Amino acid sequence: MTAAVMYEQGLPAPYAESKPFKIEEVELDGPGEGEVLVEIRGAGICHSDLSVVEGLRKRPLPIVGGHEGAGIVREIGRGVTGIAPDDHVAMALVAGCGKCRTCLVGRPGLCQAVSGARAEGSLSTGTRRLRLADGGRLNHYSGISVYAQYAVVAPQSLIKIDDEVPLDVAALFGCAVVTGAGAVFNSAKVRPGATVAVIGLGGVGLTAVMAAREAGASQIIGIDVLPGKFDLARAVGATKCVDARDALAVQQVRDLTHGGVDYAFEVSGNLAALDMAQAVTVRGGEVIGVGVGKTTAAFSVAQLPWVSEERVLRGSFMGGGVPQQDIPKYVDMYLQGRLPVDRLRSEHIGFDQLNEGFDLLHGGGVVRQILLPHGA
Template sequence: MSIPTRAAVVESGGAPFTLSDVELDEPGPHEAVVRMVATGLCHTDLGVASGALPFPLPGVLGHEGAGVVEAVGAAVTGVAPGDHVVLSFTSCGGCRDCRGGHPAYCATWLPLNLIGGRRADGTGTISRTGEDLGGHFFGQSSFAERALADERSLVKVDPEVPLASIAPLGCGVQTGVGAVWNVLKPVTGSTVVVLGAGAVGLSAVMAAALTPATDIVAVDRVAERLSLARELGATHTIDATAADLAAALADITGGRGADGVVETTGNVGVLRRGVDALAARGTLVVVGAPPFGTEVALDVNGLLGGKRVVGLTLGDAETQTFIPALVRLVKEGRLPLHRLISTYPFTDIDRAVRDMGAGKAIKPVLTF
């Protein structure tokens, strides 16, 4: 028995989001139907919609969902109808990295989340007039009034916290926070540099402000974002249009360089400058994703001072413990996520996309 709903469908690469009546498959044993309340819009959604990644289109994207569980499959134990949930990525649960607490590095992460468009067994989750659409995006495809979600994508959260205020935790925020807390782990007196002050970068700034890091440096080309970064905890800002990164950081750090760098822009020129600006034994975390196949040249001898370059997916977070902790920090006002969010009715998804592309909105959240 299929479940009718309305979704924002991308018909082909580069096409706009168009609202369409679709049907969800009935939930399998480890799935749930979630009535969406809010869902964040992320650059990954826009990249797939543009046709830059091999996701099957027409399809339904959306991977920062938040909503209320309506129905659960026979084997679901973690949530029940009526529970408030944040939706995040899915994973197999059985490979070495899943068992080791690193589900973002699941052996089947790419097909399950980003490029498969179907369940692990090859069956579809969303159809239209009997034809399968690309779905199961990050185990959720939440650009729809209802989502058929994997149990492993669902994180039960405090029902007192408004869902529109925490939807971005599922991807962008946990990515930026995890880069700082799970990889850089700043110690007293250290310098954290964040390249790019979008939603992920500003999440990293907020996370760094909750650590013993002494200098927190935000780098961007947009003055308004740099001033917001200061309000969210940056101690220094660098306008990339006016200053040389290496010289500015040398000035801030007394010539030593940065202990930790979070690269969120996906620009390989920026990545290279970030690596060059590291102190001895410093670490750069690569978060921003350029098109598949992109390469970067590095000065090998420059790395021999103990520099580390670490790639990161979704903050290397174990969602069932990480996301509820972030929800509590939002609730208590210690992670002021509302400063990044602009809300739009779901029917205005194209306006949200335009505002995000123009830099008018840092983190659009669609509300249902």
């Protein structure tokens, strides 16, 4: 099958020239016991893929990229139940082992067994089903590797979805939608009437805007360094937008919300944006960190106001919930028009446009490009 393989991280932009992804024929085995073969029909190009291209977080190489996708089940291995050939599925990287203490309390995103497999580049079963054409080792990305025509994955990574959802939209549920909506519904638990700021208006941030509207927030302030994103943000629920580069940005948000927002979501992974998230939050408010940056990045918190103003700093990884339960709910909300996540789609691209797609993402002019591994 054809797949996009990364051999090296940290290659310089423009990526159309440095080509971090080589498009090549690779081998895929299986599915073995407890595994499923999926034909990939859509894969989202996420900002965290860009930060891996940039080398901010090390991955085992070579690796087939992509952690947000959807497709059709083609074959199931021995012992797989609840999923059958022809099922339409969204694929999520948060697939807990189901047995450890974090899985047992309903926090599969924190499963150490699975994050260990993710770091090693294997499936959660501990095996690798990908091989280079010459037989050399080839790693799985986050247990799914969807920049490929097919993927063999653990069934815990699959969420069966309504056939009514177009597969290029379904692809967005595994990362952008579950992360943005889960941050609002599960992590922050935004109350009706609350005020919200979302910093970073990409796929995850715009989903957080939609979810905040659904949660009944009275004000939703979209903040970004690219005002070109503001029209879409307003169309999906932002009540006001603020240019993060404006010297008075923090003051504008505080004025709009009579002293600051109840919840500030930091979705860009940028440390300056995290400082801004703290600055725009009201006394007693909450900062929810959703974006990820460099492995070693650290930020500071002023101790006295944190204590005396009862401020909360909360991390939210991949929506902080149980994708198997949450994604079907978000799909229902999408089908009812309440989470219009199809608005996140930018353009469809083929493998030949993938590297260039990272240039477009780097420039900030696109929200979610969707790779169609089998063509249009």
